[in-house]
Amino acid sequence: MRPPPAFDPAELGRIPAELLARYDVAGPRYTSYPTAPIWTDSFGADDYERALSKSAADGRPLSLYVHIPFCESLCVYCGCSVVITKQRERATAYVEHVEREIVRIAELAGAAGREAVQVAWGGGTPTYLPPDLIERLLDSIRTHFPVADGAEVGIEVDPRVTTREHVEAIGRAGFNRISMGIQDFDPAVQEEIHRVQPYELTRDLIAWCREAGLASVNVDLVYGLPLQTLAGFDDTITQVLTLEPDRVSAFSYAHVPWLKPAQSKFRPATIPVGPEKFAIFVRLVERLTDAGYDFIGYDHFARPGNELSEAQQTGALWRNFQGFTTKSGTDLIGLGVTSIGSFDDAFVQCDKDLGAWSATVRDGGLPAKRGMWLSDDDRIRRDVIQDVMCRYRFDPAAIAARTGIDPLTYFADALDGIAPLEADGMLVREPGGGFALTSRGRVFVRNVCMLFDAHLDPDAERPVFSRTV
Ligand code: SF4
Structure with a gap:
């Protein structure tokens, strides 16, 4: 495993206000993919x-x-x-x-x-x-x-x-x-x-x-x-x-x-x-x-x-x-009430209402209230988003080895979208068609991950998500 890209805190202080304003958008924190509102x-x-x-x-x-x-x-x-x-x-x-x-x-x-x-x-x-x-x-x-x-x-x-x-x-x-x-x-x-x-x-x-x-x-x-x-x-x-x-x-x-x-x-x-x-x-x-x-x-x-x-x-x-x-x-x-479970191909959230949760459990039932089954596409995108969030890279060879897809073809649309992020100094391209996050890209990693999120409507208001700044 390659070491993570270097991080220089001084780089954060050099981010211009104009760039900060452009990247300050509502977006998921990606504690899961697909995200809970889906x-x-x-x-x-x-x-x-x-x-x-x-x-x-x-x-x-x-x-x-x-x-x-x-x-x-x-x-x-x-x-x-x-x-x-x-x-x-x-x-x-x-x-x-x-x-x-x-x-x-x-x-x-x-x-x-x-x-x-x-x-x-x-x-x-x-x-x-x-x-x-x-x-x-x-x-x-x-x-x-x-x-x-x-x-x-x-x-x-x-x-x-x-x-x-x-x-x-x-x-x-x-x-x-x-x-x-x-x-x-x-x-x-x-x-x-x-x-x-x-x-x-x-x-x-x-x-x-x-x-x-x-x-x-x-x-x-x-x-x-x-x-x-x-x-x-x-x-x-x-x-x-x-x-x-x-x-x-x-x-x-x-x-x-x-x-x-x-x-x-x-x-x-x-x-x-x-x-x-x-x-x-x-x-x-x-x-x-x-x-x-x-x-x-x-x-x-x-x-x-x-x-x-x-x-x-x-x-x-x-x-x-x-x-x-x-x-x-x-x-x-x-x-417990409102708790979340995460499996290889499913998410489940238990009832948020304490009375309803208690009644279901007391009767021997399972208190599932919401959730979803993940498609193959969801699982591949989850893998990539995890990688970007935790290893700060989009590494085509590693993704191909784990998922069996050709990442450069599969994510051609998302990769088309990285040029502005590159121009803003959020990431640098690496040999093999991938990219690594820069120091400022680490802080705006949620914005990068949004490129790979197939459930985000780019034109929709996203009031359910917090802002990235
Ligand atoms: S932050 Fe929320 S969860 Fe924590 S003690 Fe306060 S009310 Fe309770």
């Missing part, structure tokens, strides 16, 4: 059962995702599927339902003869569950899905509701990855987004994680939030560096009040956009790479030696609904 409601429980049975026959290793939807209060910028409640007793009933779902799906997926190489809990807030319930649910998973030695077992936590007892239970249960939101330490931003989380709270939580022996600590930041400024975010970066996280994820705030009405509270004039927002992101890239972090994909950072960094160097990086990961070639099973 999936349909006609994919139901029978399809899900068939996908699980095909998965059982294939026997590929498994990734598991468990969704815990509850949060105590709503962070106004939030784009996740959440249930806001202070009724803690709802957690017990929910875990009982997930345990029912585990039993049913493990049986259909032939889990006893397979290994789970990745387990991820997200939300919502997994630490909305009390410590004993967290241990119990992970035990239930292990009972029905054999978890491989050395598997990545990760959990997202909200520092505002995570106690030392939680962290000790997380360590005892066998989690070895922990991820927590910071977003921005600026008190004015925190007030505005309704997420007040002092630095000291996060610092103490990370210290407990280290004491509990958690191998990897990730923090999430969000750029483009209302009231965010370059100077304020610079201070946030300084504070983050003192915490020495193993990984940092930087998410672009997606202002989509037509999908997330709570965001209507933000005054548009306070939201940094375009060059102002991009400058905040560039500062983050410059300061983290200066501090020795590797820039992974287009929005993650990891210390050298971290498995994400190694995966980037060896070509093993992969992209799924959790972002960039090292576990390629797995079938992903989603557990």
Whole structure:
């Protein structure tokens, strides 16, 4: 595997405003291809059962995702599927339902003869569950899905509701990855987004994680939030560096009040956009790479030696609904309300309505609500988009070897479209008819991938997608 193209953070600061404006369009984040808006409601429980049975026959290793939807209060910028409640007793009933779902799906997926190489809990807030319930649910998973030695077992936590007892239970249960939101330490931003989380709270939580022996600590930041400024975010970066996280994820705030009405509270004039927002992101890239972090994909950072960094160097990086990961070639099973599953030839999303999801699971059914079967063309394009997102290249010889097609003929139309990207310095052509992304192309990789997306209508408005800047 060839090493990835070189990345020079200084190149980002040289992008002209005019070019930035042209590339600042609505576009998918490509955590899947085809992207979720393409999936349909006609994919139901029978399809899900068939996908699980095909998965059982294939026997590929498994990734598991468990969704815990509850949060105590709503962070106004939030784009996740959440249930806001202070009724803690709802957690017990929910875990009982997930345990029912585990039993049913493990049986259909032939889990006893397979290994789970990745387990991820997200939300919502997994630490909305009390410590004993967290241990119990992970035990239930292990009972029905054999978890491989050395598997990545990760959990997202909200520092505002995570106690030392939680962290000790997380360590005892066998989690070895922990991820927590910071977003921005600026008190004015925190007030505005309704997420007040002092630095000291996060610092103490990370210290407990280290004491509990958690191998990897990730923090999430969000750029483009209302009231965010370059100077304020610079201070946030300084504070983050003192915490020495193993990984940092930087998410672009997606202002989509037509999908997330709570965001209507933000005054548009306070939201940094375009060059102002991009400058905040560039500062983050410059300061983290200066501090020795590797820039992974287009929005993650990891210390050298971290498995994400190694995966980037060896070509093993992969992209799924959790972002960039090292576990390629797995079938992903989603557990819990609104969770998503991904198979070789199918995607499935479970019911987003907690009541409907619970009723289906209680009755022994499969809570599939949406999804799609992938055509051969979808699978080929998914392969290419994965390659561009994770290995920063369109490599015809490698694509031909994996898929059996002639990529230069198959993608002739898409390749016709790369001349403007080349002229804008986003990519350079390589011998054999392929191309490699430049440093600025790495940041605008979503725009490059859109060339290979057969489901995008180039003339349509795309209000369901966030902007690429
Ligand atoms: S804690 Fe996380 S999931 Fe819950 S509302 Fe806030 S951002 Fe959203």
